[in-house]
Amino acid sequence: MATLTVPPSVPSPAEDAEQLQKAFAGWGTNEDLIISILAHRNAVQRKLIRQTYAETYGEDLLKALDKELSSDFERSVLLWTLDAAERDAFLTNEATKKLTSSNWVLMEIACTRSSMELFMARQAYHARYKKCLEEDIAYHTTGDFRKLLVPLASTFRYEGPEVNMALARSEAKILHEKIHEQAYNHDELIRIVTTRSKAQLNATLNHYNNEFGNAINKDLKADPNDEFLKLLRSAIKCLTCxxxxxxxxxxxxxxxxxxxxxxxxxxxxxxxxxxxxxxxxxxxxxxxxxxxxxxxxxxxxxxxxxxxxxxxxxxx
Amino acid sequence: MATLTVPPSVPSPAEDAEQLQKAFAGWGTNEDLIISILAHRNAVQRKLIRQTYAETYGEDLLKALDKELSSDFERSVLLWTLDAAERDAFLTNEATKKLTSSNWVLMEIACTRSSMELFMARQAYHARYKKCLEEDIAYHTTGDFRKLLVPLASTFRYEGPEVNMALARSEAKILHEKIHEQAYNHDELIRIVTTRSKAQLNATLNHYNNEFGNAINKDLKADPNDEFLKLLRSAIKCLTCxxxxxxxxxxxxxxxxxxxxxxxxxxxxxxxxxxxxxxxxxxxxxxxxxxxxxxxxxxxxxxxxxxxxxxxxxxx
CATH class of the missing domain: 1.10.220.10 (Annexin)
Incomplete structure (x- = not known):
């Protein structure tokens, strides 16, 4: 379900690196050539190109791109060239910084990656920032946002298909009670959303819908402008669809x-x-x-x- | 700094497996032989013996030991024979069960393992229990205990030696304020203890001691019988010594x-x-x-x- 297209016959990493180096050389930059190469190589291929480029020209490809490109095009090429874990580490770090802070980006990355992808992003975060992701999130957030975001980013959810239907029923009931009491930041609600496997959570939310007549996100819309409720609804959406x-x-x-x-x-x-x-x-x-x-x-x-x-x- | 002793010349895994099988065979069990083998093999060697035993005799070595041994001796041999990640998964699972529940064991394993060891225990937990460790901890604990234990078990602390002294000073001050207000379960106190690297936490606690005249654990002894304070003090001890x-x-x-x-x-x-x-x-x-x-x-x-x-x- 990817949209990336890779040509049937791909040049060697050395050839690609050489073409990129040519695209940078001389007066002006050949942007079309950069796109024709990088935008048509998968993660493994891009990684090899980066390695080969560094070995051959003694400079990180990302540094070279940074020098040659600018503005939105630059950002798109740099983000794309990073491998997925480094990219997520970069985006989450940015999202904990004052000027670029974003609870949305933190939530999106924590909820839409697989457990192992999220863990690899946390490893890449150590390597690059000499800190851990959750300490930066905890340090830069407060109150209910911290209470939701830190466990979302720290969890290592089980990913098997097993579903416990009795548990789904009992936890749907807990969710409904807390939402009815408008206790949207209740420990139990946070626990269910931040620790259960996506399959289990899905079963719980299906039961919620069947039993109580509304999709949970409809019931979480009491105040459509409440920023915490918006984030909670989006987290549930990211986890389920x-x-x-x-x-x-x-x-x-x-x-x-x-x-x-x-x-x-x-x-x-x-x-x-x-x-x-x-x-x-x-x-x-x-x-x-x-x-x-x-x-x-x-x-x-x-x-x-x-x-x-x-x-x-x-x-x- | 291990105390395990392995003989200079170790038999092959096949020989060890054969000897173990002999120790089980016939009337009675040769416990001395079991000890002389398993208690003198390192983790890698025990793993190979287990593999070879399963391939040769069609039974998991742990099953065989379980049949032959009993009581405290059995428990010691079984725990020792498991590899570290499986063992931690087993112990933490036991600690979330009603009859064997123990916040102490959860805290000990979360705080004394390296970041990667704790992560591998969480992976082993998925494989064995079809759930994640933090969902079981969150489900089986409440209130302040949950608030402390879930992030302790979910964090992936940075492990480098880098220390930010300005941060250590400011966070020592926060800790002192919260303890002075007897707000032992305050979000900020929990955040610092559960997310900072061990090196950073150590610097913070040294500064606390220098600046405020007491080791933090002395100040956390206001009520020596308070169970939450006991657990918090032990967590700090596990993280630092x-x-x-x-x-x-x-x-x-x-x-x-x-x-x-x-x-x-x-x-x-x-x-x-x-x-x-x-x-x-x-x-x-x-x-x-x-x-x-x-x-x-x-x-x-x-x-x-x-x-x-x-x-x-x-x-x-």
Whole structure:
């Protein structure tokens, strides 16, 4: 369900590294050449190119890209070139910094990655920032946001398909009670959302819907402007149907006056190799326009070409 | 600093497996032979013996031991034979069960293992129990105990030597304020104890001691019988000088009328390959009697021989 397209016959990492070096050399940069290479190599291939580039030219490819490129195009190429764990470490670190702080990004990464992907991001965080992810999240958040985000980012959820139906019933009841009491930050509600496996949580929420007549996210909309409730609803959406979450992020980013390039770049670079096909379907269904056309109408230049290559439709 | 002794020339796993099978065969069991093999093989060697045994005799070695042995001796051999991650998963699972529940064991394992060891125990927990460790801890604890234990068990602390002295000063101040207000379960106190690296925490506590005149654990003794404060003090001890914690557990286990074999077995089997040498030194210093003599006086039979072999002094 990735949208990344890799040509049937791929040049060797040494050839790719050489072409990239040529794209940087001389006056001006050959952006088309950079896109034609990097946007059409999978994670393993990009990693080998980076290794080979460093060995051959004595410079990290990311440094070279950083020198040659700028603005949104630069950010999209850099994020894409990082491997998934490093990229998540980078994005979460950014999200704990004052000027770029974002509870949304923290929640999205904690809830939409597999348990092992999240753990590898935490390992990459150690390596790069000499700290752990959860200490930065805990330090930079307070109150209910901290209470929800720290366990979301620290958990190592079980991922098997096993579901305990009796537990699903009893925990659906707990959730309903707490929501009815408007105790949205109750320990038990946080415990269920932050520790149960996605399969178990799904069973609990299905039971909630059947038994109490509403989807839980409808009941969590008492005050539609409450920021904590918004984050909680999005966390539940990310845990149970991530493509709907990503569709909404893309929709808001594109429909916004001026386009939210940070969100657009984040979703495209983090999902192109994972579930972008599903997100595209969801987007088309919800907006009656294909995602690539929406992106093409809203962006321009090399940035546009890069995003379109990653969502699988060049020259749209 | 392990106390495990492995002979200079070790038989092949196939020979060891064959000897073990002979020890089980016939009328009665040859406990001495079992001890002479298993109590003198390191983790890698025991793992190979278990694999070879299963391949050769079509039965898990642990099953066979379970059939042949009984009571405290059985528990010590089984725990020792498990690899460290499986053993920690087993002990923490036991500690979340009603009849064997123990916040102490959960705290001890969460705070004295390296970040990677704790993570591997959490992986082993998935594999064996089809659930995650933190969901069982969260489900089986409440209130302040949950608030402390879940993040302790979920964190993946940074382990580098880097220390931020300005942060140590500011967080020592926060700790002192909260303790002064008797807000022992305050979010900020929990955050610092559960997320900072051991090196950073140590710097913070040194600064606390220098600046405020008391070691933190002295200030946390307002009510010496408060169970939460006891657990918090022990967590701090485990994070900063684990050998003192283990010495105390052994001392209480041995001095207790009737001996606490569960604690004794747990500490010996989990530390023999890690830091038992330091624990022995600490024990001797604190009790003016060597640990092996204390164990020999307090236990008997095969169980005694097994423990003595693991602490590095047979036939004491």
């Amino acid at each position: 991530p493509e709907k979450h990503f569709e909404k992020v893309l929709r808001l980013a594109i429909n916004k006056l001026g386009t939210d390039e940070w969100a657009l770049t984040r979703v495209v670079t983090t999902r192109a190799e994972v579930d972008m096909q599903r997100i595209k379907e969801q987007y088309h269904k919800r907006n009656s326009v294909p995602l690539d056309r929406a992106i093409a109408n809203d962006t321009s230049g090399d940035y546009k070409e890069m995003l379109l290559a990653l969502v699988g439709h060049e020259g749209a | 684990p050998e003192k914690h283990f010495e105390k557990v052994l001392r209480l286990a041995i001095n207790k009328l009737g001996t606490d074999e569960w604690a004794l077995t747990r500490v010996v089997t989990t530390r023999a390959e890690v830091d038992m040498q330091r624990i022995k030194e600490q024990y001797h210093k604190r009790n003016s009697v060597p640990l092996d003599r204390a164990i020999a006086n307090d236990t008997s039979g095969d169980y005694k021989e097994m423990l003595l072999a693991l602490v590095g002094h047979e036939g004491a």
